[in-house]
Amino acid sequence: MAIVENEETTLELESGEEKSAGKPLGALTRPQGGNGWKDWLFTVDHKKIGIMYGAAGLLFFVIGGVYALFVRLQLSRPGNSILSAETYNQVFTMHGVVMVFLAAIPLGAAFANYLIPLQIGARDVAFPRLNAFSFWVFLGGGLFLLSSMFIGGWWENAPDGGWFAYSPNTGVLFSPSKGIDFFAIGLQITGIASLVGAINLIVTVLNMRSPGMTLMKMPVLTWMLFITQLLLLFAMPVISVALFLLTFDRLFDANFFNVAEGADPLLWQHLFWIFGHPEVYVLILPSFGVISEIIPTFSRKPIFGYPFMVFSGIAIGFMGWGVWAHHMFASGVGPVAVAAFSVSTMFIAVPTGVKILNWLATMWGGRIRFTTPMLYATSVVAMFTIGGLSGVTHSLAAADTQQTDTYYIVAHFHYVIFGGIILGFFGGFYFWWPKIFGYFLSEKIGKSSFWVMVIGFNLTFGPMHILGLQGMSRRIQTYSEGQGFDLWNMVSTLGAFMIAIATAMFVANTIISRRAFKAGKTPAAGPDPWDARSLEWMTASPVPEHNFDEVIQVERQDEFWHRKWGRNEEGQVVRLATAEEVAHDGSNTNVHLPAPSYWPLVAAAGLPIVGYGLIYNLWLCVLGGLLILGGLYGWVFEPVDDPNADSHDHHDDQTEGTELVEGDEVLDQEVTSE
Amino acid sequence: MNLSKLGQNSRIKQNLARRLSKDTDMQSSPRRYLKWTFLCVITALFFLTGCASNAPLDSLDPAGRKSEGISDLINPIFIIAGIVFVFIQGAVLFIGWKYRVRAPKENEETFDGGYTDEEFPEQIHGHFAAEIGWTIGPTILMAAIALFSVGFLLNLDDVDPAPEGAEYPEVEVLVVGQQWWWEYHYYLDGVEDASQPDFVTANDIVIPVGQDIKLYITSRDVIHSFWIPRLNGKKDAVPGRISPWVIQSNEVGRFAGQCTEFCGLSHAYMRMYAVALTQEDFSSWVDNQKNIREPLPENDPNYEGEQLFITNCSRCHVINGVTERDVGGVVTADNMEMYGNIEEYRNHADGTLSQGKYAGEANLTAGAAPNLTHFATRSSYAGSFFELYPEAQEISDQGDYINLTTNNFARGTLESWLRNSPEVKPNAQPEQARGMPNLNLSENQIDLLVDYLISLD
Structure with a gap:
């Protein structure tokens, strides 16, 4: 719990000694916040990190989307040759990898980082520097993966084994380019980021809630994000193991997946999907949380069946571990295993169904404002249901032998991932944008882009149900005339471009709305623009660096x-007070905050270098290793505060130890100034 | 008590308010409805016509015992899912429509979103019975589905006895996937020597109509998946494993298939056909396939072509009786011994790992190309990506398949395949020695080879 923070107390003594000895060593002083880009590079503020996660996630989402457009262009007509088979395999692999690992996970992490501390009334996450570290590791891993597009030639060395990377097709023998190495090491790196982030956020939720906020008073979003982090904590090690085996096979001639030496290729599938299926819930639960915040707010009702919402989320989290082999119904795992996983898969539909009905019940009888976030949230209920229903159709393993690896599956998981996750996240963007940046996104552009997106989404993925049932196989670079796939593929491609337009409209909206706000044409958001329910709205918008002026004593849910x-x-229901009266105005500048730090960035920068080293030249590993080591040393030995901590608005160090030890009292009352 | 009354009160008020406020947009809404209905109808028609189009891989158009069983299993589920779909989508639309409050126009850009009042609906936090209901309800539904699906599932690769009068009542076929084509080893019953198949063919798997054919599916290199959608679901071909599977067709005809597990570069081009023939046609097809060739005499018009084949193609391709092959130091002429014992496949069909013939022969793939002994009797080649007899695409019940060679074959396509195969079908030549390389043949050589190949009936 408080181990690390205790460490800081001891370190603080050391820095005290340094101070008494004179000036601290240059590199060992901590950077000071508040000046431009450095502020972002060295920040340990969970809000800045959350924003950076969001920005990076969106950037990767756009890149992954461009891949998707090329895939769709190639498939728009039979016998097309826009992409060669070689390039196509790399592009669709990159689409999957980027969307899952570099867009969906970090977008979830963005919400988690930004909102968890705010929703539980905390000052920051439990380990702020670790939080920065996990972001930079993620970014480094992501860029490392993307660099495979350029290194050694344009689209020569990108991974080409699909995001699932089934062995033995990913062995050196069958995939001699460096692509799979980039895949394995890149995901290893981003996996570290997820793991570190998960530990951090779990500790945060468990230890740093406001006094009075019991677990069952936490907002549903925090609950879902908390479950997500637990899933990550247990799922990431599995994929790490799998990726290590693969890396050792490829780089050091190990034989984990060498069939000629007696390996069983299904080992990879089991490892991958034991990670891969909980991963699906890692992706979807944050979105469930997001819309569980949006729907009550815009229905003017509390969430219907809060305990059921929470426990169905927990149930999903548990059951998510017992269904992985439903990805392997055709792999030959034997009829008994298939039957068992078939049944467990059917029953995971139950808690998901409970959630859907609870959202509908929340809306029922409400006074529903269809703002852009609410439109998105409602569309998640509708669209995710479609993905859920097609999911039930392939829980029947016998029927799944017809459906698996066809476009029917592609349709299914895009209804889940796009319809359930991406639409929810866009709703979340519109919902929290005024909180995060202090101004609204234009509702006009928002609503029109919503419709373009939802229609485009249905045009893209709806026809894939038909294509799949008509026998169109997944991951094929081309199909022939006369297979009956022409019409729907063309429709699907057109739909994909509509999604692209809608995404562009969103990006444009952020720019236009910001300009309008700066020009004074739109009002400032105020602390609580939507008449919302949870604690993040109880402080100024944008949120001041110290989040809340004083500790919030929580008595009730919402x-x-x-x-x-x-x-x-x-x-x-009558008004007791206006939001402005209740919310903190951010005027308390007398709050001690963790100082920025160079070292998370330094340590994180070493990892991709080690990665390149493993692939190209082991000497680079030494360099990367030194960076990591140096980063960790700097991390350990840097002083607790920046040099001016005593002289400006920071809180006296003495109380810090005690304050942080007892997580629940982090935001201990009025902070003493000197 | 008090609460519910209040709820009613406020609802009445709400309704009133809505009715009042609606007066203004009364005119526009019916027209709006009409537009939406129109759109919906058009979309529905669009979808329905799409379904009707002819698709040879259509899994919704079953023609075999297994695929029909799957179809019967899943169709009610589609209907149930359809009902739930309509219910949920209907609920979303209904609730969204009924309980919406509109923002006054002037509020839209102030982002107030519509709550100018302080009116609240009844604050319901939940309803225990309802929650339990919609937890238990779906659970029971799922349990019912599970019950009647698992029984079918456990019997998915059961084999029914052959119909009366079948000349080969127990046909077993080893299906070997490899980059990027399928090989079939036929073990017909009555074979005294189970140590080797009766014959080996590629791309087209030929079966007698109405009879369950037991398949043992495996792979020589990476994972593939064997799928003839109109006859049965798919089964992965995993190297080192033997997976049992069954196909059966109720009608004579040719059924398209596609490799469905991503298997590298040419995955999209890895196809196959299942051809169901009448029992008599199947017998005569078998008789022909069993024939082993003899080297042609020098005066034969195709002699030169055969010599070209031996020099250029026999490193990878086999023609039984003509090419010789060095398998593990043993040079065999009839080339059947190399294919292995059916017992071995039977023994490993329970999922135990096999260290047999096809466990990770990955680096031997260059030595394994389709057996071409009866090349001209197949309807397709190169992983069934090319049709040898385009005119004969519709193979109906007149015994078309065994008389394929009387059709005009697509000479041009075959020539371009021999001329530069990587150009017409992506493959990993020459770096990885998989797929057919460009042999740099002269036009004259190509002509001679094509003539020879098409004579292999």
Whole structure:
């Protein structure tokens, strides 16, 4: 719990000694916040890190989308030759890898980083520097993966084994380019980021909630993100093991997947999917959380069946571990295993169904405002249902032998991932944008882009159901005339471009709205623009660096809402106070905050270098290793605070130790100034 | 008590307010409905016509016992899913429509989103019985589905006895996937020597109609998946493993298939056909396939072509009786011994790992190319990506398949395949020695080879 923080107390003594000895060594002083780009590079502020996760995730989403457009262009007509088979295999692999690992996971991490501390009324995450480290590791791993496009020639060395990378097709014998090496090492690196982030956020949720906020008073979003982090904590090590085996096979001639030496290729499949299926829930649960915040707010009702929402999320988290072999119904794992996983897969539909019905029940009888976030949230309920239903159709393993590895599956998981996750995240962007940046995104552009996106999405992936059932196989670079796939592929390609347009509209919206706000044409958001319910709305927008001016004593679920609204003797809801009255204005500058640090970035920068070293020249590993080591040393030995901590608005160090030890009291009252 | 009354009150008020406020957009809404209905109908028609189009791989158009069983299993589920779909989508639309409050126009850009009032709906936090209901309800539904699906599932690769009068009542075929084509080893019953197949063919798997054919599916290199959608679901071909599977067709005809597990560069081009023939046609087809060739005499018009074949092609391709092959130091002429014992496949069909013939012969793939002994009797070549007899695409019940060679064959396509195969089908030549290389043949050589190949009936 407080181990690391105790460490800081001891370190603080050391830095005290240094201080008494004179000036601290140059590199060992901590950077000071508040000046431009450096502020972002060395930040340990969970909000800045959250924003960077979001920006990086969106950037990767756009890149992955461009890959998708090329895939769709290639498949728009039979016998097309826009991409050669060689390039196509790399492009669709990169599409999957980028979308899953570099877009969906970090976008979830963006919400988690930004919102968890705010929703539980904390000052920051438990380990702020570790948080920065996990972001930079993720970014480094992502860029490392993307660099495979350029290194050694344009589209020569990108991974070409599909995002699932089934052995033995990923062995050196069958995939002699460096692509799979980039895949294995790149994902290893981003895996470290997820793992570190998960540990950090789990500790944060467990230890740093506001006084009075019991677990069952946490907002549903925090709950879902918490479950997500637990899933990551247990799933990431599995893929790490698998990737290590693969890396050793490829780089050091190990024989884990060498069939000629007696290996069983299904080992990879089991390892991959034991990670891969919980991973699906890692992706979807944050989105479930997001819309569980949006729907009550815009229905003017509390979430329906809060405990059921929470426990169905937990149930999904548990059951998610018992269904992995449903990806392998055709692999030959034997009829008994297939039957068992078939049944477990059917039953995982139950908690998901509970969630859907609870969202509908929340909306039922409400006063629904269809703002852009609400449109997105509602569309998740509708679209995810489609993905869920097609999921049930392939839980029947016998039927799945017809469906698996066809476009029917592609349709299914895009309804889940795009319809369930991406639409939810866009809703989340519109919902929290005013909180994060202090201005609204234009509703006009938002609504029109919503419709373009939802229609485009259905045009893209709806026809894939038909294509799949008509026998169009996945991952094929081309098909022939006369196979009956022409029409729907063309429709699907057109739809994909509509999604692209909608995404462009969103990006344009962020720019246009920002300009309009700067020009004074649109109002400032204020702390609580939507009449929302959870604690993040109880502080100024954009959120001040120290989050809350004082510790919030939580008594009820939806504490903020209850401070605004009460009931009169007749039981009617009446206003107790306006949001402005209740919310903190961010004026308390007397808060001690963790100082920025160089070292997370330095340590993180070493990892991709080790990666390149493993692939091209082991000497580079030495360099990377030194960077990591140096980063860790700097991390350990840097002083607790930046040099000016005493003289400006920071809180006296003495109380820090005690303050942080007891997680629940982090935001201990009024902070003493000197 | 009090609460619910209040809820009603506020709802009445709400309705009133809505009715009042709606007066203004009364005119536009019916037209709007009409537009939407129109759009929906058009979309539905669009989808339906799409389904009707002719698709040879259509899994919804079963023609075999297994595929029909799957179809019968899944069709009710599609209907149930359809009902749930309509219910949920309907609920979303209904709730969204009924309980929406519109923002006054002037509020839209102030982002207030519509709550100018302080009116609240009834604050319901949940309903225990409802929650339990929609937890238990779907659970029961799922349990029912599970019950009647698992039984079928456990019998998915069961083999029914052959129909009366079948000349070969127990046909077993070893299906070997490799980059990027399929090989079939036929073990017909009555074979005294189970140590080797009766014959080996490629791309087209020929079966007698109405009879369950037991398949043992494996791979020589990476994972492939064997799928004839109209006859049965798919089964992966995993190197080192033997997976049992069954195909059966209720009608005579040719059924398209496609490798469905991503298997590298030419995955999209790895196809196959299953051809179902009448029992008599199947017998005569078998009789022909069993024939082993003899080297042609020097005065034969195709002698030169055969010599060209031996020099250029026999490193990888086999013509039984003509080419010789060095397998593990043993040079065999009839080339059947190399293919292995059926017992071995039977023994490993339970999922145990096999260290047999096809466990990771990956680096030998250059030595394994389609057996071409009866090349001209097949309807397709090069992983069934090219049709040898385009005119004969529709193989109906007149015994077309055994008389394929009387059709005009697609000479041009075959020539271009021999001229530069990597150009017409992506393959990993020459770096990885998989797929057919460009042999740099002269036009004259190509002509001679084509003549020779098409004589291999």
